[in-house]
Amino acid sequence: MTATTTKKPFFSAKQASPLRLADSVSDAIAAALFDGRIQPGEPLPPEGEIAREFGVSKPIAREALRQLTAAGLIFTQQGKVARAKAISGEPMERIYGYAVRSSLKSLQEANEMRRVIETGIARLAAERRDPEGLKTMTQAIEDMKTSLLDPAGFTEADILFHLGLAMATGNTMIRVQMEGLRSVQREVSELFSRRSNRTDADWRQTIKRHEEILDAISAGDADLAEAKIKSHFKAADIASLEVADKLEGRRQ
Structure with missing residues (x-):
């Protein structure tokens, strides 16, 4: 009699509930x-x-x-x-993208969410300081410097910086969440990069704020990292009248 081969279950499955x-x-x-x-x-x-x-x-x-x-x-x-597929924030990015393009209120709420989330991320990044995250943030700042007065290039560098911030925590779920927020980051960054009154000094000040965030994280100073990320969001407040007018004009 031939012995029956028992195949090991691939998914360690339990009997599925009939309800779901x-x-x-x-x-x-x-x-x-x-x-x-x-x-x-x-x-x-x-x-x-x-x-x-x-x-x-x-x-x-x-x-x-x-x-x-x-x-x-x-x-x-x-x-x-x-x-x-590789685990990523792509599905969330699509959802947030639809939301932030639907109304000014949705974009403001999404940016407020970013402010809350990234404050905590900055603290954890300063505590963990994952090398790949720090490297990504450093590269992003270099990309910003070579993209002065180039809204599209600057936007991509900005998005890369905040992804590096998440990577610096060493937490995969935080990285996925930040990937999901790319559509929000892109919308906000593009609007601010295309402001009619944005000067060369303004672009450089934006870079300086990112450098200060990176410096605080590299130094392992969680309190300073939190303060710098809050300062960054305050400077980039999308409630400014000019941006609000531009948003409303785009939606009409």
């Missing part, structure tokens, strides 16, 4: 993505194999994969197995 079958399946697969059992670009098991492992029907397995695709965790192509 697809949710249970997608939760277990997402856990495998987040803890590294499935690396970005790697294929997931075929739909039928997923269904068998979880003890559900193929339509339930298909719905779980649709949920993961919508969340930006996997990508699928017709006739091919699903593959894992």
Whole structure:
């Protein structure tokens, strides 16, 4: 008699609750993505194999994969197995992008959210000082200096700086959150970079504020890092009359 080979479950799956079958399946697969059992670009098991492992029907397995695709965790192509995507803030970035372009109030609220979030991030960055984050922030400042009077280039450098700020915490979830806020950063930075009265001195002062944030974080001074990020947001307050007028004009 031939011995039966027992295959180790891929997802360490538990029996799915009948009340939320697809949710249970997608939760277990997402856990495998987040803890590294499935690396970005790697294929997931075929739909039928997923269904068998979880003890559900193929339509339930298909719905779980649709949920993961919508969340930006996997990508699928017709006739091919699903593959894992690198964890990123892309889905949030799209949502925030729709929101901040919808009204001045939404943009103000989003920027207020950034102020609250990044204050805490600056403190943690000063405590952790992840080298890759500090390197990214330094590169961003150099990019700013070479992009003076170039709104598009300066905006991308600004976005890179704040991503580096998040990376300096060494916290993946904070990095993902900052990636999600890129659409908010881009909208605000582009508006301020294109102000009609922005002078060369104004551009350089913006760079100086970023340098002061980096210096405080590099020194491990959490209190100073928090103070500098607050000062930065105060200087870039989108409630200014000129920016508000420009926003309203764009939405009419």
